[in-house]
Amino acid sequence: MSKRDRQRSLSVPLRLISAGQLAWSATVPASALLDPDSRDALRIADVEVPLDSNLDVALTLEMIGGGLSVAGEVTAAWTGPCARCWLSLEGEVRTTVREVFTAQPREGEQYRLGPEYADLTPMVREAVLLELPIEAIRCPHPEPCPNLPAELAEAREDAAEGGPAALADPRWEALEALRGQMDEPS
Structure with a gap:
């Protein structure tokens, strides 16, 4: 050999x-x-x-x-x-x-x-x-990602400003309520 x-x-x-x-x-x-x-x-x-x-x-x-x-x-x-x-x-x-x-x-x-x-x-x-990574791989681009499609970029902006996309999925409301309780001073 x-x-x-x-x-x-x-x-x-x-x-x-x-x-x-x-x-x-x-x-x-x-x-x-x-x-x-x-x-x-x-x-x-x-x-x-x-x-x-x-x-x-x-x-x-x-x-x-x-x-x-x-x-x-x-x-x-x-x-x-x-x-x-x-x-x-x-x-x-x-x-x-x-x-x-x-x-x-x-x-x-x-x-x-x-x-x-x-x-x-x-x-x-x-x-x-x-x-090998099996979960979603994070984009190395800073927020907002320059390659993100326009409709997704707009939804992210609404969510950041507390707009209608912020709570688009009602399943997350309970988690958001818990987060709010954790942010309150004791």
């Missing part, structure tokens, strides 16, 4: 860890994380890791009794829509991993360790997907 192939793969030959511990890093395309059985995108709701982007993986692999301990950091870029103006935003997810690989893994607790290689792909894929 050439150095270039190793840099683009998340399969680590166990012979490289013969001294007991290995500091290992790679830059791999996000497309390498696709599950070959499902070919699902690296996506949670509207947020995804672009398949043409790269992930950086920096790990320490250590042989332990009956398996392999893997600890380190994974970094990936993501894209998703703004919660206000729906323009595409970009961000970065950085996650710490600490996992165990064994020949006989317990489902949901460990990863499978092959006889000659440790395939880190499932671990990296799960770590990235678990760190």
